[in-house]
Amino acid sequence: MDKVFVPSTWKRLIAHFIDQMIRVIFYLPFIKVFYLLIFTDDEVHISFLQLGLFLLIPAIYEMVFLMMMQATPGKWLLGLKVVPFNNPYEKLDWQQCVLRPLVQRLSLFFSLAIYALAFFRYDRTHLADWVAETRVVQFNPRINRPRIRWFVGTLFLLFYIYEGIISAQGFLKTVDFKTKTLNVRALVDTEALDELMEQRESGF
Numbered sequence: 001m002d003k004v005f006v007p008s009t010w011k012r013l014i015a016h017f018i019d020q021m022i023r024v025i026f027y028l029p030f031i032k033v034f035y036l037l038i039f040t041d042d043e044v045h046i047s048f049l050q051l052g053l054f055l056l057i058p059a060i061y062e063m064v065f066l067m068m069m070q071a072t073p074g075k076w077l078l079g080l081k082v083v084p085f086n087n088p089y090e091k092l093d094w095q096q097c098v099l100r101p102l103v104q105r106l107s108l109f110f111s112l113a114i115y116a117l118a119f120f121r122y123d124r125t126h127l128a129d130w131v132a133e134t135r136v137v138q139f140n141p142r143i144n145r146p147r148i149r150w151f152v153g154t155l156f157l158l159f160y161i162y163e164g165i166i167s168a169q170g171f172l173k174t175v176d177f178k179t180k181t182l183n184v185r186a187l188v189d190t191e192a193l194d195e196l197m198e199q200r201e202s203g204f
Contacts, residue, residue, distance in 0.1 A: 004088045004137040006146045018074030026057050044184040051182050059101035066097040085133045100132035111164035119153025122146050
């Protein structure tokens with residue numbers, strides 16, 4: 001019998017928060033973009049290449065650390081590890097290290113809905129785990145056994161699918177395919193997103 005255990009949701013959220021803080025360092029090349037967004041009212045445009053790099057930073061971050069130690073720094077600090085689904089004592093192969101982070105980039109279109117699927121599983125695996133055939137484990141026993149959270153999971157899933165669709169529509173509206181640029185100012189403009197949601201709810 002495997003002597004591995006399913007981490008609590010709170011522990012994984014804390015690990016994710018730690019990773020978010022560390023990843024800030026890797027966004028330093030975009031500091032000018034952030035400065036203009038925060039301290040000016042100017043239009044801010046980035047190229048498709050810059051957009052691709054911005055979106056891939058979290059994936060590259062996770063790929064590198066999965067290949068090095070099968071855990072991101074946040075997971076490692078909390079005693080968590082990403083392992084092959086069928087054998088937690090084997091090492092991840094390079095395909096798993098690449099697939100898992102790339103599938104997680106689908107959150108661009110589906111928000112956190114791909115993670116909300118974990119509430120319907122005792123092993124707390126989600127879409128990226130299913131594709132890459134991985135799971136997150138800890139080697140210390142937990143106090144309570146994991147339970148399927150049908151109500152919470154359904155609420156989160158429906159909410160984040162809706163939010164993801166609205167965000168994706170807003171994202172596409174800010175893309176200029178002629179100049180191959182993205183209007184970041186319009187993307188983060190909450191008034192524009194609110195208008196889009198009102199249009200959707202009214203049937204337009």
